[in-house]
Amino acid sequence: MNILYxxxxxxxxxxxxxxENRLRLEAFGNLTPEPMIPGGEVYLELVHPKSYIDTxxxxxxxxxxxxxxxxxxxxxxxxxxxxxxxxxxxxxxxDFALVRPPGHHAYRDEAHGFCLFNNVAVAAQKAVNEGKxxxxxxFDGHLGDGTMDIFYKTDQVLYWSLHQYPAYPGNGSAxxxxxxxxxxxxxxxxxxxxxxxxxxxxxxxxMMPVATQFQPDVVAxxxxxxxxxxxxxxxxxxxxxFYHWIGKTLRxxxxxxxxxALEGGxxxxxxxxxxxxxxxxxxxxxxxxxxxxxxxGLRVWETYELYLHQAAGLLARFWKF
Numbered sequence: 001m002n003i004l005y006x007x008x009x010x011x012x013x014x015x016x017x018x019x020e021n022r023l024r025l026e027a028f029g030n031l032t033p034e035p036m037i038p039g040g041e042v043y044l045e046l047v048h049p050k051s052y053i054d055t056x057x058x059x060x061x062x063x064x065x066x067x068x069x070x071x072x073x074x075x076x077x078x079x080x081x082x083x084x085x086x087x088x089x090x091x092x093x094x095d096f097a098l099v100r101p102p103g104h105h106a107y108r109d110e111a112h113g114f115c116l117f118n119n120v121a122v123a124a125q126k127a128v129n130e131g132k133x134x135x136x137x138x139f140d141g142h143l144g145d146g147t148m149d150i151f152y153k154t155d156q157v158l159y160w161s162l163h164q165y166p167a168y169p170g171n172g173s174a175x176x177x178x179x180x181x182x183x184x185x186x187x188x189x190x191x192x193x194x195x196x197x198x199x200x201x202x203x204x205x206x207m208m209p210v211a212t213q214f215q216p217d218v219v220a221x222x223x224x225x226x227x228x229x230x231x232x233x234x235x236x237x238x239x240x241x242f243y244h245w246i247g248k249t250l251r252x253x254x255x256x257x258x259x260x261a262l263e264g265g266x267x268x269x270x271x272x273x274x275x276x277x278x279x280x281x282x283x284x285x286x287x288x289x290x291x292x293x294x295x296x297g298l299r300v301w302e303t304y305e306l307y308l309h310q311a312a313g314l315l316a317r318f319w320k321f
Contacts, residue, residue, distance in 0.1 A: 004097050013076070015071065018071060038088060043084055047121050083261075091127065095259060097261040103120055104147045113142070128156045134220060135157075136158070137220070138160065138163075139223065141228075172190060173188060189308070193234075197242045202304075217257065219250065228267065239292070240287070248281035262275070277289050
């Protein structure tokens with residue numbers, strides 16, 4: 001799994017005090033642009049209606065915010081389109097799209113949470129249209145509410161999220177498991193504040209049977225790194241060790257099916273190490289940036305297990321644990 005990067009993603013200007021700014025990617029140093037990244041605009045209507053795409057374009061031209069958190073600038077539309085194009089190519093190659101703006105809070109027709117277009121959802125829908133079953137594992141520390149909503153009523157996409165709960169955006173409880181044909185195909189693993197490496201690993205191991213029984217053709221990773229213990233946006237306590245472990249676990253469980261795209265992660269000192277640990281795990285390499293592992297307190301475990309058993313009780317109608 002290699003990094004795919006397009007310099008246009010730096011042109012999304014959110015201002016120097018916004019947590020989702022160009023310094024997030026500049027922290028990686030001199031990245032080599034990938035010349036084969038396609039224009040993402042042609043794929044947007046796989047998920048987003050034309051009226052919404054036009055609205056985003058107008059807001060970007062006028063530098064008008066889309067909501068209180070989601071900024072737009074003259075370069076934002078092309079940056080967001082390039083992020084979609086990079087994610088599509090990442091899916092085709094089994095690579096990692098190092099992109100911004102992130103995507104998993106974007107709904108079909110609403111921008112939220114720093115996100116304009118839903119990068120992973122567009123790629124997943126392209127795969128579904130080609131007759132493939134897609135697992136989306138979202139280990140960003142926030143629920144990808146846009147992604148969940150887009151696929152909430154389908155059985156062709158299994159959306160699986162680990163996220164701090166309660167936290168932004170507010171939903172993502174254990175009882176949200178999908179609707180209609182999609183019932184049982186949304187898997188939420190709510191994590192109480194203070195959840196550390198041990199709980200995050202347990203959540204993956206406990207729910208992995210659902211993912212394997214789904215038998216995906218494609219595994220999309222919405223890879224956010226704001227669950228890291230030093231990230232300013234949340235109160236989770238993952239270390240870089242967890243990201244290496246989950247990369248290794250996914251490689252062993254779904255060989256040849258993985259691709260990823262960057263979502264959150266706002267501590268620019270730690271973000272590159274977390275990403276490189278994840279990539280090393282996927283690529284079967286030693287962990288380049290080890291940390292001292294973390295453990296969760298007893299009360300955190302008790303709350304987590306209440307959430308977990310609530311989710312498992314509802315999902316047991318559809319999957320074997």
